[in-house]
Amino acid sequence: MLGWALDRRAVLKLGLTGAASALVESVRARIAAAQAAPVQHDPRERRPANLRQLTFGGQNAEAYFDWTGRRLVFQSTRPPFGCDQIFTMGDDGREARLVSTGKGRTTCAFFFPDGRRIIYASTHLGAPDCPPQPDRSRGYVWPIYPSYEIFSAELDGGNLKAGGGNLQRLTTNEGYDAEGAVSPDGRRIVFTSLRQGDLDLYLMDADGSNVRRLTDRPGYDGGPFFSWDGRFIVFRAARPESASELEEYRALLKQSLVRPRRLEIFVMKADGTGVTQVTRLGAASFAPFMHPNAQQIIFSSNLHDPQGRSFALYLINVDGSGLERVTYADGFASFPMFSRDGSRLVFCGSRNASAPREINVFLADWVA
Numbered sequence: 001m002l003g004w005a006l007d008r009r010a011v012l013k014l015g016l017t018g019a020a021s022a023l024v025e026s027v028r029a030r031i032a033a034a035q036a037a038p039v040q041h042d043p044r045e046r047r048p049a050n051l052r053q054l055t056f057g058g059q060n061a062e063a064y065f066d067w068t069g070r071r072l073v074f075q076s077t078r079p080p081f082g083c084d085q086i087f088t089m090g091d092d093g094r095e096a097r098l099v100s101t102g103k104g105r106t107t108c109a110f111f112f113p114d115g116r117r118i119i120y121a122s123t124h125l126g127a128p129d130c131p132p133q134p135d136r137s138r139g140y141v142w143p144i145y146p147s148y149e150i151f152s153a154e155l156d157g158g159n160l161k162a163g164g165g166n167l168q169r170l171t172t173n174e175g176y177d178a179e180g181a182v183s184p185d186g187r188r189i190v191f192t193s194l195r196q197g198d199l200d201l202y203l204m205d206a207d208g209s210n211v212r213r214l215t216d217r218p219g220y221d222g223g224p225f226f227s228w229d230g231r232f233i234v235f236r237a238a239r240p241e242s243a244s245e246l247e248e249y250r251a252l253l254k255q256s257l258v259r260p261r262r263l264e265i266f267v268m269k270a271d272g273t274g275v276t277q278v279t280r281l282g283a284a285s286f287a288p289f290m291h292p293n294a295q296q297i298i299f300s301s302n303l304h305d306p307q308g309r310s311f312a313l314y315l316i317n318v319d320g321s322g323l324e325r326v327t328y329a330d331g332f333a334s335f336p337m338f339s340r341d342g343s344r345l346v347f348c349g350s351r352n353a354s355a356p357r358e359i360n361v362f363l364a365d366w367v368a
Contacts (some may be wrong), residue, residue, distance in 0.1 A: 006233060017193060020189050039352065039362065044328045047315070048345055050363035053352060054093030055360040059084070061348045062335045063361040065091075066111040067184075069339040072346060073099070073109040073118055074361060083130035086120045088155070091363060099155060101167070103128040105145065108179045112206070113186040119170070121178035123147040134257055141257040144199070148178040151192060152206070170208035176256070178224050182206070183232040183270070191213070192222040201235060203272070214272030220258050226270065227290040229339050233270055234278075234297055236263045236286040260284050265299050267318055278320050284308060287334045292342040294318070298326065300334035313347060326364070332359065 022068035054063075055076070061084075070091050071216035075084040086109045092225050096285040100106045104124030111118055123131050126147025134143045141244040154166040171177035173195045180191035186206060201214040201221045215221045219239035226233055231267035238260060240246035252258055265288045280284050283303035290297050298315050302308045304325065313326040314331050327333045338345055345366045348359050 006126075016170075036198070042328050044323075045326065047326050047367050049322075049367050050365040052093075052363050053089075053360055054089065054363055057354070057358060057360075059359045060355060061359055062108060063203075063346050063348055064110055064337050064347060065339050065344075066115045067113045067340060068115065069341070069344060071111075071115065073111055073120075074121075074205050074348075074363065075107055075109060086303070088118075089331055099153065102139050104147070105130050107148070108181075110150075110181045111168065111224050112182050113184065115238055117152055118151045119150055119180050119182060119189060121148045121150050121180065123151060125169075137181060139259060141252065141259050144176045144253070144258055146194075147254055149173070150175050150180050150189070153278075159360065167210075170204065170289070172208075179224065181225045183226045184228055188270075190224040190226065190233055192224070192283045195252075199253070201233070214268070219249065220260075220263075221266075223288065226287050227294055227336075228338075230291045231270055232267055232290060232294065233272075234265065234267045234288045236291045236299070237266050240264050260286070265297060265316070267297070276318075278316060278318060279322070284311075285314075287336065289337045290318075291338050292340060296322075298336045298338070298345070300336065338366065342368070 017366055021319060039053055053100055058076055058078035059324055060074055060076045064143050065072060071088055073088050076087050077084050083105040084107060085098060085102060086106045088099050090094040095210035100120060101124050104122050106120050109118050109120035123145050131145050134141050139159045149169060150171045152168045152170055157210055164273045175194035177193045180189050182189055189204050189206060190241055198218060199220040199222060200216055201224050202211055203214055204211045217239055219237055221235055224233050224235040240249050262282060263281040263284050264277055265284045265285055266277050278297060281300050281303045285299055288297050288299040298313060300311050301314050302311050304312060311332045311334055313336050315324045315326050316322060321331045329351035333347055333349035336347040338356060343366055345364050348361050350359055
């Protein structure tokens with residue numbers, strides 16, 4: 001069976017031209033996967049063992065395990081799509097399937113514990129086309145698209161059910177709602193929202209009800225994840241430290257932009273109390289995830305690069321001690337996640353890239 005499983009529903013969703021392009025890409029991906037070999041080991045990387053590359057080509061990011069550790073959900077820009085859509089695949093990289101609408105731009109997908117549902121953020125209600133890229137002529141910025149809303153979707157054999165009637169809108173807010181993650185019991189979702197004028201963390205029930213605010217300090221609080229035991233939430237934050245920084249942050253926010261110049265890692269209890277800053281690195285540190293032992297956090301940072309252009313994975317204790325570099329490949333490594341038993345690590349990176357801006361998904365056994 002072809003990796004994208006282009007059945008009648010997929011053809012109707014993509015159109016004949018898009019389906020043809022998707023079929024070609026599916027064949028290419030299958031050939032690449034068949035020729036894949038384990039990634040050459042870097043002796044400096046003592047934590048990730050048995051490293052395998054799961055995707056080949058395009059921009060693939062934010063790959064996260066389901067509760068069994070046998071499937072992944074991720075976002076990918078690949079033909080025929082001009083920007084990220086959501087896919088699932090097995091932990092061997094096979095059977096990649098489109099599970100979003102194919103419209104707008106999508107991000108931040110996550111499984112419910114039952115493995116039959118996911119959440120993700122999408123701009124497709126604002127417009128079916130990809131939103132415009134931000135102007136970076138005056139420095140690197142992230143877009144905060146106001147049309148992002150969070151949805152849940154049921155999966156049927158890895159595909160959205162026919163007709164899309166299962167797609168449920170969870171947020172209804174004129175402003176950014178994204179960066180969601182589901183609690184281990186499946187009852188709550190933590191996410192980032194601009195609904196009260198600043199980028200803060202919120203908690204809602206799995207059906208989108210009972211929304212409550214968790215953070216309220218000025219700055220960009222985002223990228224939250226529950227710990228596997230559900231007791232904690234780990235996140236990254238950019239907190240302005242001077243009047244001029246706060247002024248710049250607010251000016252960019254009015255343009256639906258943020259500048260990720262300095263990000264630090266934080267942890268708090270799942271009810272929003274006990275907020276604690278873990279890192280004080282003065283770098284762009286983001287994408288944290290807590291090890292199932294609830295004692296260590298893995299994250300991405302450019303702290304090793306004076307130019308700030310290269311990102312590697314780092315491990316740190318929750319009390320801020322024991323900082324350790326995990327990956328050493330040049331370029332980019334980020335979006336790490338531990339499997340529920342802590343035995344494996346998935347992340348995305350540019351190692352072995354054959355084209356500019358190519359990012360792929362990698363899976364490794366974790367050496368404690």
